[in-house]
Amino acid sequence: MNSSLFQLFPKSILTEKIPEKFTFPFYYEPHELSRIAAKELQNYLETQTDFEHNFGLDEKQKGLQIGKMFGVLVAQNQNGELGYLWAFSGKLAESNHHPKFVPTVYDMLDDNGYFKKEEVILNQYNAEIEALEQNQDYLSAIQYLEQTKFQAEKEITAQKEKIKLGKKLRAEKRQTATLEQLEQFNKESQDEGILLKKMTQYWNYKLEEAKQNLEQFTNKINLLKEERKEKSAALQQQLFTEYAFLNKNKELKSLAEIFNGNPPAGSGECAAPKLLHYAFQHNLKPIAMAEFWWGKSPKSEVRKHKQFYPACMGKCEPILKHMLSGIETDENPFEINPADGKELEIIFEDEHIIAVNKPAEFLSVPGKQITDSVQTRIQSKYPNAMIVHRLDMSTSGIILIGKNFESYKNLQSQFIKRKVKKRYVALLDGILTAKEGTIELPLRVDLDNRPNQVVCFEHGKPAKTEWKTIEIRNNQTLVHFHPITGRTHQLRVHAAHNLGLNCPIVGDDLYGTKANRLHLHAESITFIHPFSKEEMTIQVEIDFFK
Incomplete structure (x- = not known):
């Protein structure tokens, strides 16, 4: 084993109790040992001269800015x-290998590997195709x-126009024409038709000749x-078959087996699989792990410098399940049922609708x-009742429910037509410097990390939020x-994203930092009662400064 990769903790700082269970990688609070290992890695990143990579932290640094997810694994x-390992997701400074980091599970960039050799053959195909496509003939x-x-269409169209005009002129002359003239008109009409037919045949032949000439190359x-x-x-x-991961029992399972032959792009390149695979290769016992973001946030996602994040669900969950x-x-x-022991407060009820104050979580x-x-x-209690709209699990506040289908459809229609007015407090x-404004950032689901959302101007659905500062x-x-x-x-993405308010909601464990709860509450809703037709406003206030 490369001893420089497994770094031992100084005995002086090993005051933390070793956790009895390994970190659940998809939702966790980093163990103190993981925090110490992460801090050591961050100190290294701030001072290292081993590689050059533009993380977007230095405005004077040139080149493409790419933030990066790093991971630490505490092991025995x-x-x-006790010691720790470091890893990065994807490539770092255009390389899979750096002295202090565990290697990739399968190195596609190895010059002696089959991937590079086959890539040479593919590049030969590319070169040959490009040469043919640039060939002057x-x-x-x-x-x-x-x-x-172009010429065929031009001449045939001109002939058709000529026939049309000739037919019109002859029609005017037929009223006073002699029998001999009528015969002449009929002959002119026949000749023009024959000429159009011959022209069409000629150009069809020329087009076919031109197509066959081109097909010599296109085929x-x-x-x-x-x-x-x-x-x-x-x-x-072949890559999916060769790209295989170990678990504690030294059992190998390939990407092809894990994803039934169709893994998402980049699968296996995240820090977590790299760390665990290396640990199992070298008989290290995993104790705890954590991953953090280093650098500028991507344009689409919400990523904060030095903040810890869980492993992604789409690419990592199937792999880590095996590992x-x-x-x-x-x-x-x-x-775990987060609502266990919580009461659902009904704040309004009549024979048609119910309004409840949903607790957070x-x-x-x-x-x-x-x-x-x-x-x-x-x-x-009401089997026919139907919920009209939803709040995120972590968001508290008002939800409307129709007690019957008619009420539900009426309220749903008001939501669809955007006639319902909602106000959230967060x-x-x-600190926001502006007092109010409007955010318009289109959103779509992060396909590799559901249910997270990303800003996407190409495929995202329009999303618009008006906001106003109340107190600082x-x-x-x-x-x-x-x-x-x-x-x-x-609201969570529009608050946290750097193109929005760049200020996450307190307690947002997806786009910000975990706290005792998500400080977002649906406090007011205004709508038309489905039967009385009167405008109603229901409000439940909350004091987030308490």
């Missing part, structure tokens, strides 16, 4: 000594076909592209693993949010 060697064949099409290009495609697919499947087989981890919080509707929710509790982790106290800002649209996590 066979002598019972090929370009001339394309130009000749286009010119032939060869298409054949090369198909061969390249097959070669590339075979290479990728952590047989290792007892902390309890999965997603399997309480599902609006049943989830995949937990069924307890606002919907299930209300339906246990406590932001920082203790480096925190109390704001009112008026969501014009109702996208998932809209």
